[in-house]
Amino acid sequence: MCDAQPTREQQLQRILTPLQRFIKAENIVTSVEALRAYECDAFTTMRQLPLLTVLPDTIEQVQQIMRLCYELDIPVVARGAGTGLTAGSMPVENGLLLSMTKFDRILDIDIANKTALIEPGVRNLAVTQAAAPYNLYFAPDPSSQLACSVGGNVAENAGGIHCLKYGLTVHNILELDVITIEGERLTLGGASLDAAGYDLTALFAGSEGLLGVIVGIRVKLLAKPASARVLLCGFDSIENASHAIAHIIAAGIIPAGLEMIDHTGINAIEELMHAGYPIDAAAVLICELDGSIEEVEDELTRVMSLLEALDAANIQISNNEEEKARIWAARKAAFPAMARLAPDNYIMDGTIPRRALADVWQRINQLADEYQLLVVNVFHAGDGNMHPSILFDAMDADQHHRAEELGTRILELCIEVGGTISGEHGIGLEKINQMCLQFTEAEIQQFHAVKAAFDAKNLLNPGKQIPTLARCAEFHAMHVHQGEMPFPHLERF
C-alpha cells in the first residue's frame, strides 16, 4: 500500500456525515480549541489532539459509533474523567475520542445483595455517597476518587489507600457490560460471585481500554466498619520504618491502610497543611485499623507495642472522625504539596516485595543524588507500592531528560528485586518502554495475541500499554548505561 494518508480534514469528513445521523451536533466536538480539553489526561507532558470527540449518551450510540469506526478503520480511545497518570486516555492521531462522561447514572443500588449497577462515568466517590445511607460503601479509593470515574477505575484496575485489606478494583466488581470494536454488546461476569466460561471480568480489569468499551458495571458494596482509627508516628531511620511494616504484617494484622512518607515529603506536606507531622523524622508511618470496636482496640495495642520496640516517636492516634480526616487529608495533599517544590513531577508506581523496601528506598535516594534530582517518596508501604516522585522542570531539557532516565533506573530496580513497573497507575504511553524491561518478546507477543482476539484491527486505544517489538528493540538499543546493558541477567530481545 502506498496510498497517501488522508488529511485530518478528509478523515473528519468521512466520519462526520454518518455520525451526524445518530449523534446530536452538540455532542460532537471538532473545533481545535474545544478539542484541547481532551488532548491529555493527568499526565500532562504528553499531548495529542484527537480527530474529534464524541459524547454518546446511550449504549446504542456507543454501538453505532464502534461499528462506524470499525468500518472506516478509525481508532477509538475511550475516556472517563481523564484523571489517569500515564497518558492512557490520551487521544491518538486521527482517532475518535469517546468521552463517557454522559454515562453518569447510578442505575440501581441493590441493598440486599450489596451491589450497585452503575454507568461507567459515575465518579468513584459518588458510589460511596449513594450507598452511605445504607451503611455501605465502594472500597477502591484512589487518591483521585473525588473526580475519577469507575469506568476508568476498571480500565486501570485502580487501587488506593485501602486496597491492602479490601483489594483492587478487580476484587470489587462482579459484572461488566461491554461493547466490542465491532459494536457487539457482551455481558462479562454476572450478578453471581462467579460466571460460566473464562474470567473475562478479571481480564478486562486493567486492560486500559484496549479490549472493549465499558458501558455498565456491577460493583460490590461493603458494610462500613464500626470503628476505624488512624495512627501516625515518626521514625529516625528508613530501616526502622521499613521494619515496622514487616513486623505489623508478620503479626497477622492487615491494616486497612499502611502508608509511608519520607523526610522531604513530610516537610512539604507540613508546610502546606500544618497537620502536626513530625518534621524531623526520617519517615512517617500512617496505619489505619478498622473493624469492630474491640477488634480495633486489640490491634491498636499490638501495633503500639511493635512500634515502640522500633523507637517510633511522636505517636498520634485519632480519637474521632475529625482527627482521622486530618491525618488522611494531609497524606492526600502530598501531590499538591510537592507541586510547590518543583514545576513538574514524574510519579513512579513500581511495586516491590515488602522485604526489599529499605534497600530499594535507599538505592532510590542514591540514584537521585547521582542524577542530581530531588525524589520524594510518599507511598502505599503495606503492599510494597512505591510512589517515588521525581521533581524537575520540564522547561529545562536536560533536567527533563535526567528525570526520564532516573525514572527508568528506578523501575529497573523494582524489576530487579522481583517487583513490577506498575502497581496501580497502569502503563498507558508513559511507561510503555519499561514494559520491554519486564517482559520477554514471547510474553509481549502473547499480550498482542490476546488483544487480537478482541480487536483484530487494532483500533482500540492503539499504541498504548503493550509495546510493539520494534519499539522494544529500539528502546534496548538506546538504553545503555556507560556502554553496558543494565542488569544483564534479565532476558532481552
Place this chain on the structure above:
Amino acid sequence: MLDIQDLTAQVQQAAATKSPLQIRGGGSKHFYGAATSGTPLMMAEYQGIINYEPSELVITARAGTPLKEIEQLLAQQGQMLGFEPPRFSDHATLGGTVACGLSGPRRPYAGAVRDFVLGVTLINGQGQRLKFGGQVMKNVAGYDLSRLMCGALGTLGVLLDISLKVIPKPHYEETRVLSASFPQMQSLLADIGLQPVPVSATLQHEDQLYIRLSGAQGGVREAIQRIGGDTLADSDSLWHNLKEQQHAFFQQPAPLWRVSIPPMAPAIPDSLYDGQILTEWGGALRWLYSQQGEQIQQWAKAQGGHATCFRNPMAGTHIFTPLPAALLALHQRLKARFDPEHIFNIGRIYPDL
C-alpha cells in the same frame, strides 16, 4: 523431578503433531467438567515450594505441589489460603486447584481463587514458557493473564509455577447453629449484612442454619449477641465436610447441580429439583439434585447467575451453562490465541474449546 524442559518438549511435540493433551495433576477433580481425551500430560511430579516468606504474605510453588503440603506449611506459620479450596482427595495439586477455580465456604467473605492469584508461569500452546503477574500484591503491567487461568480448566495453557497471596488465620472462630428455613436465613443475613459482622461461612440445610464467625474474639462475641443460636461444638468437622463434600447431602448418586446466583435471589422453584437444597455462601451458592438441567440453567441465568452439573451428569447434559453465541465466539478466539494448534484439554468446558 520432572523438569520444565521435559514438559515444554512434550507440549511442542503435541503442537507439532496436533495431538491433544490432557493435563493431569492429582486427579482429584477429574470428575469436574466435561470429559476430555488426549495423551495425559502428568504434572504431579512437577512439585515443590519455590518461595515462602510469611511476612510477605506470598507463597510460590510448582503446579504439581500437593495442596495439602501447602496448607500444612502455611498453618505452621499461622497463615492460610483465604479462598479455602476444596481438595476432594489428598492428591489435589495447586495447579488443579487454580485451573478448576473452585473456592470453599469462605469465598464470599475473603475472595475466590482468582482474587488470590498474583502471578503464574505457564506453557502456551506453542510450547513457550511465559510469566505473567508476579509476587507482589499489585501489578497492572500488561493484561492480567494469570487471573484468566483461574477456572479455565487448563484449556489456555499448562500452569507451571503459581504465586498466591495468603492471609493470616483468624485469631478466633466460633460457629453458631440456629433453626432457620431458607427465607428466614435470607432475612437474617440481609439484616446483619449491612453491619460489618465477621461472618466467614454459612450453611443452611433442612431448616438448620450454621454461621461461622471469624476474627478478633471481641468482634465475634459482639456478633453472637446479634445472631443468637447456640455454639456448635465440633465446628471444624462441619466445615471440612461441607468443603470436601463429605456431608451426607453430597452422597447421592444423582446429577448434582451447583447453582451460583445472587445471595438474595428467590428460592429455587420446587418443581426444578428433587429432595432438599443445601445452601452456602449466604445464599449465593445452592446445591441440589435434579434431572432438569436445562431448566435449572435457564432459571439461574434469569437470576443473573449460572448453574453447573457438578457430579453425575446425565448423557447429553451441558455441564456448564451455555454462553451466548458472541461470547462463545470470543472464548474460541481467545483459546486460539493461546493454543493455536488446539491441543489443551479440548472440550473440558465447552465442545470445541
